[in-house]
Amino acid sequence: MKEELEKLRDEVITSISRASTEKELSEIRVGVLGRKGSLTQLLKQLGTLSEAERREVGKLANLVKESTEAKIEEALSGIQERERSAALEKEKIRCDPPGQAGSCREEASSHFRSLMKSSTFSPALGSRLPKGPK
Numbered sequence: 001m002k003e004e005l006e007k008l009r010d011e012v013i014t015s016i017s018r019a020s021t022e023k024e025l026s027e028i029r030v031g032v033l034g035r036k037g038s039l040t041q042l043l044k045q046l047g048t049l050s051e052a053e054r055r056e057v058g059k060l061a062n063l064v065k066e067s068t069e070a071k072i073e074e075a076l077s078g079i080q081e082r083e084r085s086a087a088l089e090k091e092k093i094r095c096d097p098p099g100q101a102g103s104c105r106e107e108a109s110s111h112f113r114s115l116m117k118s119s120t121f122s123p124a125l126g127s128r129l130p131k132g133p134k
Contacts, residue, residue, distance in 0.1 A: 001045065001057050008038055009064045016071045025076050032068055039065060 012032050019025045032039050043061055046054050 001042065001049065001053075002060055004042055005039075005057065005060050005064050008032070008042065009067065012064075012068050013071060016068075016075050019075060020079070022076060022079055025072055025079070029068075029072050033065065039068070 012028065015028050016025065019028060031037055034040065039061065046058060046061075049057060
């Protein structure tokens with residue numbers, strides 16, 4: 001049973017390192033730690049072992065579970081960071097000095113440009129100002 005747990009741990013670490021999306025990580029988590037997951041199935045067999053073996057295998061199983069959870073969280077945060085960086089890079093606005101080609105207003109989206117042209121938009125306040133007497 002120890003060999004099975006160690007083999008499972010190695011397979012899970014390999015699978016996690018290959019995962020490139022949150023969905024893949026979620027499938028790995030469910031496939032290993034879920035109600036019908038491979039680790040859960042191995043833990044159900046603990047009752048057939050002697051008390052001494054059960055303690056030893058139980059400790060190893062807990063280590064495998066904790067390391068799996070930690071690796072999944074680590075990989076998930078890495079994937080989220082890459083996605084966040086890609087989204088920021090995609091939305092990046094180049095800001096050259098005013099009057100030069102490629103200035104902020106020329107690079108900004110049409111929605112942003114329309115807001116900047118609006119006489120009621122206040123970038124400092126982040127909202128529209130009410131119109132009043134001039």
